[in-house]
Amino acid sequence: MSWTVPVLVGLPTVVGAVLLVVRRAPLRNTLVVVASVLVTAASVAAVAVLADRAGDGGAFFGLPGGMTPGYAVLAMDVVLAGTIIGFGVAHRRWFAPLLALAQLGIAGYLELGHHLPHLEADRLFWVDNLSLIMILVIGVVGPLICVHALGYMRDYHRANPMVRGRRTVFFCLLFVFLGAMFGLVITNDLPLMHVFWEVTTLCSFLLIGYTRTTETIGYAFRALNMNMIGGLGFSLAILILAGQRSGVDLARLTAEPVGGLLLAAVALLALAGLTKSAQMPFSDWLIGAMYAPTPTSALLHSSTMVKAGVFLLLRLSPAMTGSTVGTLVAGIGLLTFLFVSAVAITEQNAKKILAYSTIGSLGLVTGCAGVGTAQAVWVGAMIVIFHALAKGLLFLVVGTLENRLHTKDVEYFDTLLSRMPRVSALALVGIAGMFIAPFGVVVAKWAAIRAFLEVPGWTGAAFVVIMAFGSSLTIFYWGKLLIKILSMRAVDPVERALESRVTRFEWVTETTLAVGVVAVTALLAVLSDHVVSPYAAAAFPSGDAAAGVDPVVVGVTLLAVVFLPILAVSAWRRGGFDQADFYAGGRSTRPDHAMGAALGATRSVTLRGYYLDDVVDGALLFRAGSLVCGLALVAMAVVGWVVAA
Amino acid sequence: MTPALLVLVFVVLGPVLGGLLAGADRIVSARMQGRVGPPLLQPFYDVGKLFQKRVRRVNPVAEPLLIGHVVFMALAGVLVIGGGDLIFAMFVLALAALFLVLAAGSADSPYSNVGAERELVVLLASEPFFILMMAAICKVTGESTFSGVMDSPVRVAVELPGALLAFLFVITIKLRKSPFDISTTHHHPHQELVRGLTSDLSGRQLGWVELAHWYECALLAVFVVLFFNWSAPLGILAFVVAYGLEVLVDNSTSRAKWQLVLRSAWAVTLVLAGGNLLALYVVGV
Numbered sequence: 001m002s003w004t005v006p007v008l009v010g011l012p013t014v015v016g017a018v019l020l021v022v023r024r025a026p027l028r029n030t031l032v033v034v035a036s037v038l039v040t041a042a043s044v045a046a047v048a049v050l051a052d053r054a055g056d057g058g059a060f061f062g063l064p065g066g067m068t069p070g071y072a073v074l075a076m077d078v079v080l081a082g083t084i085i086g087f088g089v090a091h092r093r094w095f096a097p098l099l100a101l102a103q104l105g106i107a108g109y110l111e112l113g114h115h116l117p118h119l120e121a122d123r124l125f126w127v128d129n130l131s132l133i134m135i136l137v138i139g140v141v142g143p144l145i146c147v148h149a150l151g152y153m154r155d156y157h158r159a160n161p162m163v164r165g166r167r168t169v170f171f172c173l174l175f176v177f178l179g180a181m182f183g184l185v186i187t188n189d190l191p192l193m194h195v196f197w198e199v200t201t202l203c204s205f206l207l208i209g210y211t212r213t214t215e216t217i218g219y220a221f222r223a224l225n226m227n228m229i230g231g232l233g234f235s236l237a238i239l240i241l242a243g244q245r246s247g248v249d250l251a252r253l254t255a256e257p258v259g260g261l262l263l264a265a266v267a268l269l270a271l272a273g274l275t276k277s278a279q280m281p282f283s284d285w286l287i288g289a290m291y292a293p294t295p296t297s298a299l300l301h302s303s304t305m306v307k308a309g310v311f312l313l314l315r316l317s318p319a320m321t322g323s324t325v326g327t328l329v330a331g332i333g334l335l336t337f338l339f340v341s342a343v344a345i346t347e348q349n350a351k352k353i354l355a356y357s358t359i360g361s362l363g364l365v366t367g368c369a370g371v372g373t374a375q376a377v378w379v380g381a382m383i384v385i386f387h388a389l390a391k392g393l394l395f396l397v398v399g400t401l402e403n404r405l406h407t408k409d410v411e412y413f414d415t416l417l418s419r420m421p422r423v424s425a426l427a428l429v430g431i432a433g434m435f436i437a438p439f440g441v442v443v444a445k446w447a448a449i450r451a452f453l454e455v456p457g458w459t460g461a462a463f464v465v466i467m468a469f470g471s472s473l474t475i476f477y478w479g480k481l482l483i484k485i486l487s488m489r490a491v492d493p494v495e496r497a498l499e500s501r502v503t504r505f506e507w508v509t510e511t512t513l514a515v516g517v518v519a520v521t522a523l524l525a526v527l528s529d530h531v532v533s534p535y536a537a538a539a540f541p542s543g544d545a546a547a548g549v550d551p552v553v554v555g556v557t558l559l560a561v562v563f564l565p566i567l568a569v570s571a572w573r574r575g576g577f578d579q580a581d582f583y584a585g586g587r588s589t590r591p592d593h594a595m596g597a598a599l600g601a602t603r604s605v606t607l608r609g610y611y612l613d614d615v616v617d618g619a620l621l622f623r624a625g626s627l628v629c630g631l632a633l634v635a636m637a638v639v640g641w642v643v644a645a
Numbered sequence: 646m647t648p649a650l651l652v653l654v655f656v657v658l659g660p661v662l663g664g665l666l667a668g669a670d671r672i673v674s675a676r677m678q679g680r681v682g683p684p685l686l687q688p689f690y691d692v693g694k695l696f697q698k699r700v701r702r703v704n705p706v707a708e709p710l711l712i713g714h715v716v717f718m719a720l721a722g723v724l725v726i727g728g729g730d731l732i733f734a735m736f737v738l739a740l741a742a743l744f745l746v747l748a749a750g751s752a753d754s755p756y757s758n759v760g761a762e763r764e765l766v767v768l769l770a771s772e773p774f775f776i777l778m779m780a781a782i783c784k785v786t787g788e789s790t791f792s793g794v795m796d797s798p799v800r801v802a803v804e805l806p807g808a809l810l811a812f813l814f815v816i817t818i819k820l821r822k823s824p825f826d827i828s829t830t831h832h833h834p835h836q837e838l839v840r841g842l843t844s845d846l847s848g849r850q851l852g853w854v855e856l857a858h859w860y861e862c863a864l865l866a867v868f869v870v871l872f873f874n875w876s877a878p879l880g881i882l883a884f885v886v887a888y889g890l891e892v893l894v895d896n897s898t899s900r901a902k903w904q905l906v907l908r909s910a911w912a913v914t915l916v917l918a919g920g921n922l923l924a925l926y927v928v929g930v
Contacts, residue, residue, distance in 0.1 A: 446733045461926040464780045465919045472772035479765045483750030488704040571705045582703050582754030583844045610762040
């Protein structure tokens with residue numbers, strides 16, 4: 001059991017280090033593919049080994065031979081802070097280095113002053129079913145995205161010759177990041193978890209700034225600043241906990257509802273979770289992060305890293321349930337969901353739409369974690385699984401489209417079904433998985449409403465109202481995107497040939513993820529009974545049992561999920577497009593989308609989606625949401641201060 | 646009646662009820678306009694004829710999407726009647742409506758596209774209400790299924806007068822009645838030639854649209870019965886009155902802009918339904 005940690009954390013890190021010196025593309029391709037298979041195999045093996053013991057509260061273990069990290073944690077803190085300070089000085093940005101210094105100061109004070117109660121060597125790591133879910137998400141989706149990146153980055157650099165290729169660094173960071181993520185989700189020792197936490201922050205920072213233009217460096221620092229605020233919260237929580245009886249043991253801290261100083265520490269950790277998951281008022285950084293190469297967005301900014309935030313919040317859920325802190329966290333998450341869903345309606349950039357939708361889904365999980373019942377965290381864990389698969393797939397598809405169509409503007413994705421039928425089918429699986437599948441979102445919303453109906457007092461009513469409006473907003477932007485993809489017209493052979501240039505790496509990874517989405521939908525009941533329900537029951541042993549899965553619900557949603565992709569595939573199989581012309585008010589029309597105009601001219605038809613500009617002001621709503629959630633955060637700080645005093 | 650029997654009744658009799666309503670609608674509307682109007686069964690003759698006509702296909706995906714529209718609409722009704730979760734059924738209802746939007750949008754022509762986008766606005770405007778309505782009904786009765794609510798001693802309409810008022814407002818949108826018929830005018834009295842959503846549909850494709858609409862009407866009737874759960878005859882009477890009001894409004898107003906539809910529907914939903922729900926929590930149900 002103790003070997004799992006060195007393998008899960010060590011293997012990707014070593015691969016990353018090796019990739020740093022591999023400059024030849026064919027060798028790198030082979031290495032990345034082999035390493036990806038190994039990482040997936042390692043994660044599956046780890047889950048298989050741990051599965052028996054992870055149920056019912058989880059298993060604790062240490063490093064091989066009972067080793068303790070000792071001063072290695074502090075050494076890592078020094079390296080991380082040094083790196084951040086170095087970049088800050090180089091770019092004349094002082095906020096992040098300042099926060100890094102503060103965190104280093106806290107770590108140094110605790111470690112060198114011997115104020116830190118170290119955990120027993122065999123309690124360093126903690127694996128329960130939630131960790132297993134995360135390990136599988138990281139170990140299956142992560143490597144797939146790395147392989148996809150091989151094809152994407154080649155085309156990306158062909159299309160952007162001005163960007164200096166630094167693919168050695170790029171792939172190194174992806175794998176190092178995977179190692180840190182594995183560490184993060186199995187660690188019980190908070191100072192050690194903090195190190196992994198900061199490594200993911202740093203990887204995100206470096207990957208956003210990959211192209212090293214003034215613009216992307218600005219966004220990279222924005223992400224760094226906001227995540228460092230959360231990191232400082234994490235450090236302060238450790239500082240508080242160091243003086244408490246429960247110590248820096250995450251499992252002990254979150255075993256039951258807490259009060260006093262412990263609740264203040266939980267609030268600070270929740271702050272870290274909120275920043276990492278880009279909840280308002282910290283949502284800005286994730287939108288800026290969309291300027292990173294698309295595999296980065298898929299891996300860090302939708303499937304895994306931002307999930308670390310909600311993972312921590314789900315962990316904290318039993319500790320903050322019933323408290324004002326829990327209610328405020330839930331409020332922030334649900335309001336974020338509402339506001340970003342409205343903003344997404346006004347957005348035209350495909351990656352940003354996906355980013356807003358990601359923030360919204362994370363908001364739902366945050367809401368569930370804050371509400372803190374067995375049923376709510378059950379929903380939260382389900383959303384984590386479906387979102388990782390479906391949103392990862394959607395980002396990869398957008399990456400493929402971006403390299404073929406040279407745009408991220410959804411208005412140019414119209415008639416996609418005619419032009420790129422196979423890519424369309426994959427996109428449809430992704431959208432169906434996101435928005436129709438169980439816990440894609442539709443059923444998640446339903447289950448969440450069910451959970452919120454049980455919340456006593458006016459907050460329960462407010463949560464249900466927020467859900468009702470927020471979920472309708474998501475229907476609007478997904479519906480708009482579906483119209484674009486499903487629309488059809490006659491295309492010439494040149495356009496049809498676009499699809500043949502999609503790389504093998506992309507086909508394999510995207511198809512695998514699509515199969516995964518459908519498989520998980522079909523196996524929902526198994527997943528619920530054997531993985532998610534035990535987790536929820538263990539997290540809330542006193543509460544009602546988590547909801548089971550209604551076979552009717554599974555049947556209906558499975559039908560809905562496969563309907564559109566099958567439709568797309570059958571339309572593609574039928575080939576050709578020998579249909580009647582569309583109606584254009586009596587004017588002559590052509591199947592290739594032109595219509596007669598005055599004086600015998602022919603004009604091509606351009607159709608635009610609705611962005612509801614006169615009713616919904618995206619920028620204003622974004623600021624308003626940030627303000628409201630910011631106020632909630634201030635309230636949380638006040639509550640934390642009061643309970644601590 | 647057992648759930649299975651109820652489901653069968655809905656699948657078979659739902660469209661009959663919807664068709665009869667459409668027929669009655671046309672007669673009443675005609676009388677309002679000083680005409681005699683068609684026979685009561687005219688909608689059935691019309692749809693029968695639509696299914697005999699040759700289809701002029703604009704693309705290969707529109708018709709499967711329309712069949713999906715009918716199937717999911719019927720499924721929403723089946724879920725409600727057959728003992729499925731009421732709130733879940735609302736999401737299936739929204740999904741059904743979405744399929745019609747996609748069928749229209751897939752034509753990729755100017756008129757259909759405007760209709761499809763506007764129907765999305767209709768969905769956006771009406772969907773929050775239906776979710777809130779069901780959540781409120783489930784909250785006051787403590788039940789989650791149709792039979793549970795019907796057997797509950799709680800009188801739903803008495804507890805949820807705000808939601809009932811909002812329902813009257815929102816079904817005008819859902820039935821695509823004037824002044825809220827922004828995506829298409831669904832009813833014959835308006836005599837329009839180009840009808841947004843359905844511009845590029847023909848023959849039996851239009852038949853599917855009509856059939857789904859009948860299911861939808863039947864489902865809305867079921868919702869009214871849910872409000873008057875203590876007395877089915879009262880519920881039916883309430884539905885007749887409500888539908889009569891809809892026809893009157895339909896014939897006496899002109900089409901509103903989509904902005905107004907969206908704003909007013911959300912305001913009504915938030916104030917009446919949201920307020921109603923909040924009040925229940927405050928008094929502590």
